[in-house]
Amino acid sequence: MKFFIDTADLAEIKDLVATGLVDGVTTNPSLIAKSGRNFLEVVREICAVVPGPVSAEVAAVDLATMLAEGRKLAKIAPNVTVKVPLTPDGLKACRALAGEGTMVNVTLCFSAAQALLAAKAGASFISPFVGRLDDIGAPGMELIREIVTIYRQYPSLKTEVLVASVRSPLHVIEAAKMGAHVATIPPAVLRQMFAHPLTDKGLTAFLADWAKTGQSILDPDGAERKAAE
Numbered sequence: 001m002k003f004f005i006d007t008a009d010l011a012e013i014k015d016l017v018a019t020g021l022v023d024g025v026t027t028n029p030s031l032i033a034k035s036g037r038n039f040l041e042v043v044r045e046i047c048a049v050v051p052g053p054v055s056a057e058v059a060a061v062d063l064a065t066m067l068a069e070g071r072k073l074a075k076i077a078p079n080v081t082v083k084v085p086l087t088p089d090g091l092k093a094c095r096a097l098a099g100e101g102t103m104v105n106v107t108l109c110f111s112a113a114q115a116l117l118a119a120k121a122g123a124s125f126i127s128p129f130v131g132r133l134d135d136i137g138a139p140g141m142e143l144i145r146e147i148v149t150i151y152r153q154y155p156s157l158k159t160e161v162l163v164a165s166v167r168s169p170l171h172v173i174e175a176a177k178m179g180a181h182v183a184t185i186p187p188a189v190l191r192q193m194f195a196h197p198l199t200d201k202g203l204t205a206f207l208a209d210w211a212k213t214g215q216s217i218l219d220p221d222g223a224e225r226k227a228a229e
């Protein structure tokens with residue numbers, strides 16, 4: 001399963017890319033606004049530090065302008081993935097941009113029917129928003145199960161299920177169990193995934209016991225310690 005991070009905060013991105021666990025980044029207009037940065041500049045900088053796809057969303061809703069914006073964004077770097085909304089014009093833009101060799105992420109997906117349309121339009125990624133469905137009392141993860149099941153019936157479909165609007169590590173674990181290809185994870189949630197109180201407790205105990213041995217793995221004979229004394 002691939003992990004993307006859902007942020008336009010370059011410092012966060014650099015920090016998490018250094019873990020070697022990040023396969024890509026997703027942004028959206030809200031995340032760009034939150035960053036306070038110039039859109040094109042920040043996308044260029046993210047693309048330079050991230051090894052995989054970086055989603056950058058068009059701001060227009062009409063086909064002609066979406067295409068113009070998408071083509072401009074695609075020129076920023078080879079790993080730009082143009083994000084378009086799941087609307088009729090968005091899917092037309094998806095088909096056209098995909099035909100030009102640009103990766104397209106179709107966003108704001110809330111139904112299996114929409115996901116099927118995006119796949120037929122040649123999307124590289126479909127982004128179902130699980131957290132926003134949960135927010136309205138609908139089971140977000142059920143949508144992932146449906147889409148994964150449908151896509152599996154047609155092995156020739158190349159669209160990857162990119163689980164979006166992730167709110168907790170549980171969303172990621174459930175998505176992995178279902179075989180979703182990608183989860184885009186907010187930095188805070190990715191950090192939560194590292195954490196377990198028993199890991200901290202166990203490590204504290206191991207360190208205390210190791211100190212009692214008086215040994216050093218890197219200086220087993222104490223030569224360096226003696227030389228320093």
Ligand code: E4P
Nearest residue numbers: 006026027028132164165166
């Ligand atoms: C996905 O690409 C979106 O940027 C994102 O996951 C939306 O998440 P939110 O519902 O937390 O805003």
